[in-house]
Amino acid sequence: MxxxxxxxxxxxxxxxxxxxxxxxxxxxxASTGKAWKITxxxxxxxxxxxxxxxxxCSDWYYFSVYSNQLRxxxxxxxxxxxxxxxxxxxxxLLAVLWASEFKFKKxxxxxxxxxxxxxxIIMGYGTRLSFGCNIGAYFSAIPSFSLHGWVFAIFMFVGAxxxxxxxxxxxx
Amino acid sequence: MNEIKLDCMYEACPIPLLKAMKRLAKMDxxxxxxxxxxxxxxxxxxxxxxxxxxxNVDYMEIGEGEWEIYIEKRK
Numbered sequence: 001m002x003x004x005x006x007x008x009x010x011x012x013x014x015x016x017x018x019x020x021x022x023x024x025x026x027x028x029x030a031s032t033g034k035a036w037k038i039t040x041x042x043x044x045x046x047x048x049x050x051x052x053x054x055x056x057c058s059d060w061y062y063f064s065v066y067s068n069q070l071r072x073x074x075x076x077x078x079x080x081x082x083x084x085x086x087x088x089x090x091x092x093l094l095a096v097l098w099a100s101e102f103k104f105k106k107x108x109x110x111x112x113x114x115x116x117x118x119x120x121i122i123m124g125y126g127t128r129l130s131f132g133c134n135i136g137a138y139f140s141a142i143p144s145f146s147l148h149g150w151v152f153a154i155f156m157f158v159g160a161x162x163x164x165x166x167x168x169x170x171x172x
Numbered sequence: 173m174n175e176i177k178l179d180c181m182y183e184a185c186p187i188p189l190l191k192a193m194k195r196l197a198k199m200d201x202x203x204x205x206x207x208x209x210x211x212x213x214x215x216x217x218x219x220x221x222x223x224x225x226x227x228n229v230d231y232m233e234i235g236e237g238e239w240e241i242y243i244e245k246r247k
Contacts, residue, residue, distance in 0.1 A: 011216040101237035103210055108182040168190050 008099050025140065034080055035144060037136035038088070039127040040069070041081030048076035062128070115171070173202045180209040181238075188214040189221060192243065196227075199245050207241040208234075215239050 028036050047057045057063070070079055096102045107113050127133045130152055131141070138156060141149025178195050180188040188209050196205055207218065215231050218241055222229040228244040 011212060096237065101212060103237035105182050105210060112182070164186065164190070167187070168194065172187070172190055172194055 021139070022143075025143070029140075032080065034069075035136065035140035036084065037081060037132045037140065038085060039124070039133045040136060041079070041085045042124070043128065044070075044076040044079060044081060051076070066131075173204065174200070175204050175206060178205055178207045180207055180211070180214065182210065184211055185213045186217070189218050192218050192222070192241075196222075196243065196245055201245050201247060203245050205241075205243040205245070207243065208238070209241065210238045212237070212239075215241065218243075 025036055028034075050057055070076075074080065093102075107116075123133070127137070131137045131148060134152075134156060137152040138149055141152065176195065176199065178191060180191055183191075188207060188211060192205065192207055199205065207214070209215070209218075219229050219231060222241075222243045225247075227246045229242065231239050231241040234240050
């Protein structure tokens with residue numbers, strides 16, 4: 001019972017989470033040879049949906065600037081990023097079930113829905129311009145000695161600071 | 173002493189923390205803020221922030237994945 005309370009139920013200190021994430025990221029990179037990214041997987045899902053509708057996405061200018069990182073035999077749906085993303089979801093689900101904190105969350109009101117959609121769209125657009133989200137462009141980039149990770153980090157803190165000020169002053 | 177309920181259900185980070193900051197600033201010393209949340213981050217960052225500010229703080233799980241955080245304003 002003590003183990004359950006301490007390890008499963010109570011939130012871990014931030015430093016424990018940080019160390020674990022760092023170690024797991026090294027293991028992932030060493031065992032798969034690919035950096036951890038999240039939103040690239042969603043990009044591929046979106047592309048496969050657009051292709052279903054008849055668009056030819058490979059002609060887009062974006063894909064002549066940014067390299068397509070799929071391996072031989074991988075498709076927009078069946079690839080490294082899809083498996084990693086599903087694994088994150090399954091892992092998170094197991095963790096909340098184990099702590100018996102699983103809950104379906106409702107949308108609170110129309111305001112939350114609209115701001116959520118708007119925020120999601122500009123975040124998605126931003127991740128495509130910056131080689132990924134705060135996992136791909138920051139968390140995986142800095143340990144890989146890529147300069148863009150540091151540029152991303154500076155502007156992420158600037159953005160979070162301004163965003164919090166706006167949220168606090170106008171939206172709460 | 174007043175008891176003030178603050179509904180933060182279905183709200184994600186950092187809204188519960190910001191709402192608590194805003195509400196607490198308007199309260200008198202000795203008042204208790206009861207923050208309802210279903211976001212597990214809140215029982216970490218709201219509780220840590222309130223402790224750092226010198227308030228009395230505690231929380232309880234009132235349902236599966238639902239908590240009430242009690243903050244007594246001390247200064």
